[in-house]
Amino acid sequence: xxxxxxxxxxxxxxxxxxxxxxxxxxxxxxxxxxxxxxxxxxxxxxxxxxxxxxxxxxxxxxxxxxxxxxxxxxxxxxxxxxxxxxxxxxxxxxxxxxxxxxxxxxxxxxxxxxxxxxxxxxxxxxxxxxxxxxxxxxxxxxxxxxxxxxxxxxxxxxxxxxxxxxxxxxxxxxxxxxxxxxxxxxxxxxxxxxxxxxxxxxxxxxxxxxxxxxxxxxxxxxxxxxxxxxxxxxxxxxxxxxxxxxxxxxxxxxxxxxxxxxxxxxxxxxxxxxxxxxxxxxxxxxxxxxxxxxxxxxxxxxxxxxxxxxxxxxxxxxxxxxxxxxxxxxxxxxxxxxxxxxxxxxxxxxxxxxxxxxxxxxxxxxxxxxxxxxxxxxxxxxxxxxxxxxxxxxxxxxxxxxxxxxxxxxxxxxxxxxxxxxxxxxxxxxxxxxxxxxxxxxxxxxxxxxxxxxxxxxxxxxxxxxxxxxxxxxxxxxxxxxxxxxxxxxxxxxxxxxxxxxxxxxxxxxxxxxxxxxxxxxxxxxxxxxxxxxxxxxxxxxxxxxxxxxxxxxxxxxxxxxxxxxxxxxxxxxx
Numbered sequence: 004x005x006x007x008x009x010x011x012x013x014x015x016x017x018x019x020x021x022x023x024x025x026x027x028x029x030x031x032x033x034x035x036x037x038x039x040x041x042x043x044x045x046x047x048x049x050x051x052x053x054x055x056x057x058x059x060x061x062x063x064x065x066x067x068x069x070x071x072x073x074x075x076x077x078x079x080x081x082x083x084x085x086x087x088x089x090x091x092x093x094x095x096x097x098x099x100x101x102x103x104x105x106x107x108x109x110x111x112x113x114x115x116x117x118x119x120x121x122x123x124x125x126x127x128x129x130x131x132x133x134x135x136x137x138x139x140x141x142x143x144x145x146x147x148x149x150x151x152x153x154x155x156x157x158x159x160x161x162x163x164x165x166x167x168x169x170x171x172x173x174x175x176x177x178x179x180x181x182x183x184x185x186x187x188x189x190x191x192x193x194x195x196x197x198x199x200x201x202x203x204x205x206x207x208x209x210x211x212x213x214x215x216x217x218x219x220x221x222x223x224x225x226x227x228x229x230x231x232x233x234x235x236x237x238x239x240x241x242x243x244x245x246x247x248x249x250x251x252x253x254x255x256x257x258x259x260x261x262x263x264x265x266x267x268x269x270x271x272x273x274x275x276x277x278x279x280x281x282x283x284x285x286x287x288x289x290x291x292x293x294x295x296x297x298x299x300x301x302x303x304x305x306x307x308x309x310x311x312x313x314x315x316x317x318x319x320x321x322x323x324x325x326x327x328x329x330x331x332x333x334x335x336x337x338x339x340x341x342x343x344x345x346x347x348x349x350x351x352x353x354x355x356x357x358x359x360x361x362x363x364x365x366x367x368x369x370x371x372x373x374x375x376x377x378x379x380x381x382x383x384x385x386x387x388x389x390x391x392x393x394x395x396x397x398x399x400x401x402x403x404x405x406x407x408x409x410x411x412x413x414x415x416x417x418x419x420x421x422x423x424x425x426x427x428x429x430x431x432x433x434x435x436x437x438x439x440x441x442x443x444x445x446x447x448x449x450x451x452x453x454x455x456x457x458x459x460x461x462x463x464x465x466x467x468x469x470x471x472x473x474x475x476x477x478x479x480x481x482x483x484x485x486x487x488x489x490x491x492x493x494x495x496x497x498x499x500x501x502x503x504x505x506x507x508x509x510x511x512x513x514x515x516x517x518x519x520x521x522x523x524x525x526x527x528x529x530x531x532x533x534x535x536x537x538x539x540x541x542x543x544x545x546x547x548x549x550x551x552x553x554x555x556x557x558x559x560x561x562x563x564x565x566x567x568x569x570x571x572x573x574x575x576x577x578x
Contacts, residue, residue: 006213007481009415012044019197021171026057029138032065034081037141039221040213044087057446063092064129066122077222095129097121103184120185127187130337137195144204144304165314166307170197174370188492189572251402318577321356330416334556335532341440354386361407363575364444366494410447446533469523491524493535505566
């Protein structure tokens, strides 16, 4: 098939456009063949002024893990490749042992997991420093096959088996708290990861052929050829050698499961938009065009490609259904029309819809697996059975929760009277003429057991921000430039900003008062939906409410000039 042409790459790259469009683009440059090929193709693409909608410039980011002898050589090669293409380059070294990074992993530990978390964290920091909102990774079609097999072997659904997305939002991260490794908070909601090479295999005269054709220098990561390092490497070894002779015993059980999944995936028959694909044979017929499929790996590539297409189709259907099902509701909630829900018949679409809603409502970091209820099939299917019960009245009698920090409540919706909870059996004759059954998704009440532990504990809903206000005062006294804005992500749901230059004089006076110590400013919950309010507590004196979120999403600041804003930051999209 030969090297990847610029026209082919442009078509693939155009499938990755983030919602915000292109501006400056970073490339995760490991110096391996995949990222070297990607860097070269992107450099060639952006100088072509005849093509529309391209990034304005490129930045190369290399992460030096310092975990193997070849690290320094890889860092030097990555820099040399970028410089030879006229691309700005940064080498990012992981400061092992310096918070939030853990101590340097020792041989025999889960080295790859630690390295991956640290790598993503420092790439995000590098993007921030370079002012880049999007980063491109060199994952390719063979990586997609390995990802699909590993996910299926772990019990993933059809959605998970679709593998990596061409474009996904970074999200709030995987850390448990603001200072944990992997945590990026609200800043990750407008950053994106793109993977332009998912259409291209590494071999079969594609990525490697592109490097050879243009005399690109790259370094092969030696750990990629050691099946004992990770399960992914063991899967790669299995696909390449069709043998497990050199795979250690502690990985064999998982690898055998992957083999079984591989056989199942090859024999998968998919019907997508009327186009059939039978991967049990040696060819597929796609709208009358016959394509030969020689070998296991090629059949798996086509299977995962079709699963990815199916996942994209499901995403679009979920978006359409949500637009049809959603009724007006209080801030931080989602109200779903029961009659519209019943029109959704596809169980995969139902499953994906539950996941989308959980991610939107949850107090766990947006994009984390915890916000998806850990993707536990039992819990998500339980939710789906209740939402799509064929006999609504009995099913709509009780609130329930099944993961992700989401409470599902049966309500009656009336356009004028809004919401009324369903307390007991309700006959149709008792229902107001214009009312309809609906499900309300909202945040579950906080946990009161072990209040100092867990993301859902009550203590997490009270944030004392006094220290940050006093730090501003200290900087001002030392003639240090005073920050204008203080930002706090509240409950992973609301972004609260304080414009200190507009702080009312009576608040400043209260903060420095000697009569009502101790004095503190806290963000606290109010209403059954746990909206934020900002309170000035004055020792033995009365609390002063500085700002509160109202039922229309407005911020009431008790007649003060606007200096506090509250913004809902979670998204209902699929990116």
